[in-house]
Amino acid sequence: MKLGFIGCGNMAGAMIGGILKNGILPAEEMIGSNSKESSLKRTAQEYGIQTTLDNRAVAGSSDILVLSVKPQYYAEVIEEIRQDVREDQLIVTIAPGKTIEWLTERFAKPVKIIRCMPNTPALVGEGITGVCAGSLVSREELDYVCHILSGCGRTEVVSEKLLDVVVSVSGSAPAYVFMFIEAMADGAVADGMPRAQAYKFAAQAVLGSAKMILETGKHPGELKDMVCSPGGTTIEAVRVLEEKGLRSAVIEAMKACVEKGRNM
Numbered sequence: 001m002k003l004g005f006i007g008c009g010n011m012a013g014a015m016i017g018g019i020l021k022n023g024i025l026p027a028e029e030m031i032g033s034n035s036k037e038s039s040l041k042r043t044a045q046e047y048g049i050q051t052t053l054d055n056r057a058v059a060g061s062s063d064i065l066v067l068s069v070k071p072q073y074y075a076e077v078i079e080e081i082r083q084d085v086r087e088d089q090l091i092v093t094i095a096p097g098k099t100i101e102w103l104t105e106r107f108a109k110p111v112k113i114i115r116c117m118p119n120t121p122a123l124v125g126e127g128i129t130g131v132c133a134g135s136l137v138s139r140e141e142l143d144y145v146c147h148i149l150s151g152c153g154r155t156e157v158v159s160e161k162l163l164d165v166v167v168s169v170s171g172s173a174p175a176y177v178f179m180f181i182e183a184m185a186d187g188a189v190a191d192g193m194p195r196a197q198a199y200k201f202a203a204q205a206v207l208g209s210a211k212m213i214l215e216t217g218k219h220p221g222e223l224k225d226m227v228c229s230p231g232g233t234t235i236e237a238v239r240v241l242e243e244k245g246l247r248s249a250v251i252e253a254m255k256a257c258v259e260k261g262r263n264m
């Protein structure tokens with residue numbers, strides 16, 4: 001089995017890291033290419049996988065090929081590797097907006113395409129990847145790719161239409177969560193806590209709260225109510241967050257995210 005990555009940047013690194021950490025594949029079974037030598041050096045040093053400047057070599061030698069360049073480079077990379085791609089290979093794409101129909105047209109031959117939307121917590125095995133498959137992909141092949149992706153965390157098979165929503169609710173979401181953690185830490189620093197300690201408290205509060213949702217099955221509103229003592233401190237904070245429009249800000253931000261992804 002050879003898993004190849006064309007483009008060794010942030011997302012490929014996170015995926016490779018997660019796959020290695022969880023023992024899904026050894027480093028010897030992964031290869032990555034990049035147009036910049038410095039990225040290859042960093043990838044080889046950090047993960048010990050084989051690297052090359054030659055995208056076509058990666059395309060030709062991989063059983064599963066991940067296209068992990070930015071969406072604006074998809075067209076030129078597909079044009080470059082088109083002849084090296086085989087019908088028995090699985091092509092995994094991770095770019096927003098690049099539909100299976102668009103990808104199939106670019107390859108201009110029958111190819112097995114699995115469209116995914118991962119997120120960077122893959123690096124620590126706590127990502128979630130939305131996955132949908134083209135019509136030439138068998139159930140077994142989809143299951144196998146989901147198994148590989150399980151090294152990055154959870155996987156969810158979704159319709160292609162919903163993949164645009166996955167971008168906003170998980171692909172891009174770590175950025176909003178990091179902003180929230182940063183803001184909470186700023187709040188704690190403003191009240192005298194050392195910054196490093198503030199990040200620890202804020203990050204653990206987010207981690208623990210997320211775990212409670214996933215593990216108790218309770219409604220987020222119920223869990224929120226459990227924290228809000230009558231006449232207490234939390235409801236004061238909740239009152240101000242509502243006044244400042246937290247929910248609306250998040251919803252509007254996500255709408256902008258989906259819209260952008262659809263038009264990429």
Ligand SMILES: NC(=O)C1=CN([C@@H]2O[C@H](COP(=O)(O)OP(=O)(O)OC[C@H]3O[C@@H](n4cnc5c(N)ncnc54)[C@H](O)[C@@H]3O)[C@@H](O)[C@H]2O)C=CC1
Pocket residue numbers: 006007008009010011012033034035036039055067068069070071073076077094095096117118119120171172
């Ligand atoms: N960063 C994230 O959180 C997520 C990113 N994605 C998607 O993953 C893909 C990669 O994104 P990032 O890793 O963030 O970008 P990045 O910029 O960190 O990595 C892309 C790499 O591709 C290289 N590259 C550019 N043109 C190339 C070419 N012609 N041949 C070979 N390598 C080339 C660049 O030098 C760079 O190292 C994008 O399509 C993005 O939309 C999806 C989900 C989350």
Ligand SMILES: O=C(O)[C@@H]1CCC=N1
Pocket residue numbers: 096167171172
């Ligand atoms: O910002 C972006 O376009 C990519 C897609 C999802 C996360 N990062």
